[in-house]
Amino acid sequence: MKKTASHWLLAAGLLPVAAHNAHAAPGVTLYGIVSSAVRYTSNLDGHHNDQAALVSGGLVGSRFGLKGDEDLGGGNHAIVQLEAGIGSDDGRTSYNALFGRQAYAGLSGDWGSLTFGRQYNALNNIGWAFNPLAQGWGNFWSDPIYLGGDIFFQDYRINNSVVYKRSFGPLTLQLDYGAGEQRGSLARGTTLGGGLMYQQGALALGAAYDQRKSADGGNTVRNYSVGGSYAFGKATAYLGHMGRRESAGDARFNIAFAGLGYQLTPALHLSGAYYRYWQGGNVTTQFQDVPALLGSGNADSIAVVADYALSKRTSLYLEADAVHARGGAVGRETEYWAGTPAAGVDNTTRVGVMLGMRHQF
Secondary structure: OOOOHHHHHHOOOOOHHHHHHOOOOOEEEEEEEEEEEEEEEEOOOOOOOOEEEEEEOOOOOOEEEEEEEEEEEOOEEEEEEEEEEEOOOOOOEOOOOOOOOEEEEEEEEOOEEEEEEEEEOHHHHHHHHOOOOHHHOOOOOOOHHHOOOOOOOOOOEEEEEEEEEEEEOOEEEEEEEEOOOEOOEOOOOOEEEEEEEEEEOOEEEEEEEEEEEOOOOOOEEEEEEEEEEEEEOOEEEEEEEEEEEEOOOOEEEEEEEEEEEEEOOOOEEEEEEEEEEEEEOOOEOOOOOOOOEOOOEEEEEEEEEEEEEOOOOEEEEEEEEEEEEEEHHHHHHHHHHHOOOOOOOOEEEEEEEEEEEEEEO
C-alpha cells in the first residue's frame, strides 16, 4: 500500500500495468478493465423502496483504451491516449462519446509533459489518491465521496484542455486549462486548475484547486481538495477534505474523511473509512427541470471493502456501506440515486452491499 498515493499520476489510465509499460516498449498498448458487481441497496429513494441490480464498474469503472508512444530522440516522446468507458452490464459506451473517458495527444520528456484534448484535471488525480477505499483504483459505484450528488470533482474530465505535468524530486506539479470556446468571451465556460503532490518515503501529501465558469458567465464553481497518507508496516492511513463553492446562490459543500487500508495477506486487502458531509447556503436539486430549494443539511457514511486477488489480473471484492442523511442532504442523496428528491423526509438511512469481480488486461 505504500505505492497507493503515487497512483495519482496514473489517473490518466488508472491501470498500473499499462501506465508503467507506456515508455518501456514504444508503440501502441491496448489495455482495459472489466468490473461488474451484484448490489443490493435498501431505502434507495428515502421511501423504503429497495433495489437489486447488476452494476458496471463495481469497484472501478470498466473501460478499454489505447496508449501510443513514439521515441523522438533526445529524451522526447510523442504520446497519445484514447480511452472508452464501457457499461459491462449493457455494453453501452459511457459519457455519450466513444472515447468519453480520455482522448489526447502531446509530448513528454525530461521537461515534463504537455498534452491536449479531453483529460483529467489535477483535482481528480490528487483527490482520488487519498480516498481510503479500493487501493487507489479510483471511484466505484457506491463510493461515499458521491455524497451530495457526485459534485466534488466538478466535471473532472476537461474538454478542449491543455495539461502540463512535471516532477521535481519528491514534488509533482500539474496545471490544467480548459477553453470555454464561447464566442465573444475568453472567460465564459473556461476551467482553470492545478495541484501539487509530495511523496517521500511513507508520507504523501497533496493539494489541488479547480474552478469552472458557466457558459453564460453567471456562475463560478470552485472546488478544492487536500489530503495525506502515511504507510506503516502493512497498513496505510488516509485523511482528506474537499470543498465546493458556487457563486450563484452561495451554495457551499464540504466532505471530510479518514480511513485505513491493510494488506492482511499477499492476496487479501482490507479497507474502511468514515465520511462526514455537510452543505449550506442556497443548495438546490441538481437534475429537476425546475430546481427546488433544499437548504442546509449533513450526512454520515461508513464503508468497508475486502479485495481478494485470484491472480495478478483478476480479483473478487465485497463492499458494504451505510449512509444517514439529514435535512437538505436527504434531497441531494435521494435525487442522485433514485432520480427524484424525497419529499417530506427529514432524515433517511440507506444501506448497501456489493459483491463483484474485476479483471484487467
